[in-house]
Amino acid sequence: MIDVEHIPSYAGFALIGALALPAVRNWLERDMVLHMLVQLPLIVVGGMLCADATLRRVFKCADWNRLGLTGFIWATMVVVIWMLPKSIDDAVAKPIIEAMKFLSLGIAGFLLRDALTRAPLPLEGFFLGNSVWMMATVGLLYQSSERRLCNAYGLDSQVATGRGLVIFALTIAVVWVWRISSNASVSLLQTLDRYP
Amino acid sequence: VNALSWAASSLVFLVGISLAGWFTDGFQVFDSETARRLHIARTPVAIAAFTLVDQSGRILRFPDDFGHDRMLIVDFIYTRCNSICSVLSNDFERLQRALVTRELGKQVHLVTISFDPLHDDAKTIASYATRKHSNPALWTIASLADPTQLQAMLKAFGIVVIPAPFGQLEHNAALHVLDGQGRMIAIYDWQDAEIALRETLAFAQ
Numbered sequence: 126m127i128d129v130e131h132i133p134s135y136a137g138f139a140l141i142g143a144l145a146l147p148a149v150r151n152w153l154e155r156d157m158v159l160h161m162l163v164q165l166p167l168i169v170v171g172g173m174l175c176a177d178a179t180l181r182r183v184f185k186c187a188d189w190n191r192l193g194l195t196g197f198i199w200a201t202m203v204v205v206i207w208m209l210p211k212s213i214d215d216a217v218a219k220p221i222i223e224a225m226k227f228l229s230l231g232i233a234g235f236l237l238r239d240a241l242t243r244a245p246l247p248l249e250g251f252f253l254g255n256s257v258w259m260m261a262t263v264g265l266l267y268q269s270s271e272r273r274l275c276n277a278y279g280l281d282s283q284v285a286t287g288r289g290l291v292i293f294a295l296t297i298a299v300v301w302v303w304r305i306s307s308n309a310s311v312s313l314l315q316t317l318d319r320y321p
Numbered sequence: 322v323n324a325l326s327w328a329a330s331s332l333v334f335l336v337g338i339s340l341a342g343w344f345t346d347g348f349q350v351f352d353s354e355t356a357r358r359l360h361i362a363r364t365p366v367a368i369a370a371f372t373l374v375d376q377s378g379r380i381l382r383f384p385d386d387f388g389h390d391r392m393l394i395v396d397f398i399y400t401r402c403n404s405i406c407s408v409l410s411n412d413f414e415r416l417q418r419a420l421v422t423r424e425l426g427k428q429v430h431l432v433t434i435s436f437d438p439l440h441d442d443a444k445t446i447a448s449y450a451t452r453k454h455s456n457p458a459l460w461t462i463a464s465l466a467d468p469t470q471l472q473a474m475l476k477a478f479g480i481v482v483i484p485a486p487f488g489q490l491e492h493n494a495a496l497h498v499l500d501g502q503g504r505m506i507a508i509y510d511w512q513d514a515e516i517a518l519r520e521t522l523a524f525a526q
């Protein structure tokens with residue numbers, strides 16, 4: 126029996142499973158832009174879809190991810206790790222590292238969704254802000270480096286990825302600002318209410 | 322925030338830091354080429370044998386047939402290359418001149434190996450060698466005698482070849498120094514041929 130309310134969660138598992146298929150992996154990893162700006166975000170999205178209310182209750186997220194601190198710390202660190210050229214190279218070359226990539230990013234997506242539902246705005250702003258500037262900085266480095274940083278990818282693809290990372294970072298910033306400005310006063314009051 | 326949340330946050334932070342530290346070799350290296358060089362400098366790697374055919378058409382077993390008392394400086398090319406490989410070979414031509422003028426032929430030998438064995442057969446290698454004025458006594462230019470050994474050879478050296486636009490190939494170009502026992506002991510930037518030669522001589526002492 127398939128429960129309608131669990132369909133997004135199933136879809137999340139299906140998405141990650143599909144991304145993990147060798148053919149799909151090879152296709153997305155043949156180019157650095159597809160690898161870093163399509164595959165990695167999709168794994169995170171898959172993790173987010175998985176994190177429906179039932180599963181979050183099963184894992185008792187409310188107990189150990191209060192304020193979303195655990196989720197934000199994990200997600201930020203994982204995002205940094207998978208932006209390093211060496212990690213990207215290793216993921217392509219070594220199956221164990223590739224498995225760790227899928228697992229860590231999937232969990233990051235799961236915890237991130239849980240964190241976003243209960244984090245106070247300042248905390249959310251702090252972690253998202255950090256991730257945004259780090260992503261943009263790495264993007265600028267990828268664009269300015271005259272050396273190939275990944276053995277698995279060429280210089281053109283590296284520069285394109287750098288541009289993509291900056292655009293991706295700016296998009297997150299814009300979406301977040303739009304999100305808070307549409308209910309800023311409410312969120313702030315809720316924050317003060319909940320955490321005096 | 323309750324105690325459980327603090328514990329979970331701290332745990333997650335520690336796991337993340339450990340992972341990052343492990344991936345970057347203690348926050349020292351951020352790209353795999355630097356990691357490869359650092360690794361070789363710390364722990365020399367014995368290169369497993371493979372068979373080459375050189376510019377004179379001789380079959381040579383690498384590294385056994387290259388003399389046990391000579392250091393080797395090895396680089397990788399393919400003859401169709403119209404960018405970095407030609408620079409590499411020009412640098413080797415200069416190194417060869419240095420070996421002649423400083424009479425270092427007994428101590429150091431240069432080896433250029435093609436990673437495109439299907440295209441670079443004995444004849445192509447021979448004409449390439451003539452263009453580069455190589456002297457087989459000082460500078461071996463060779464291709465794999467058995468192309469099926471290509472992946473094993475690239476893996477042994479840590480070379481990654483990827484396709485590039487216009488049918489070209491791209492690889493992590495570098496100069497690989499092997500000692501008399503056929504162990505790779507150092508890797509240098511392809512721009513640093515002079516430094517590589519100087520330090521290879523220092524290793525030989």
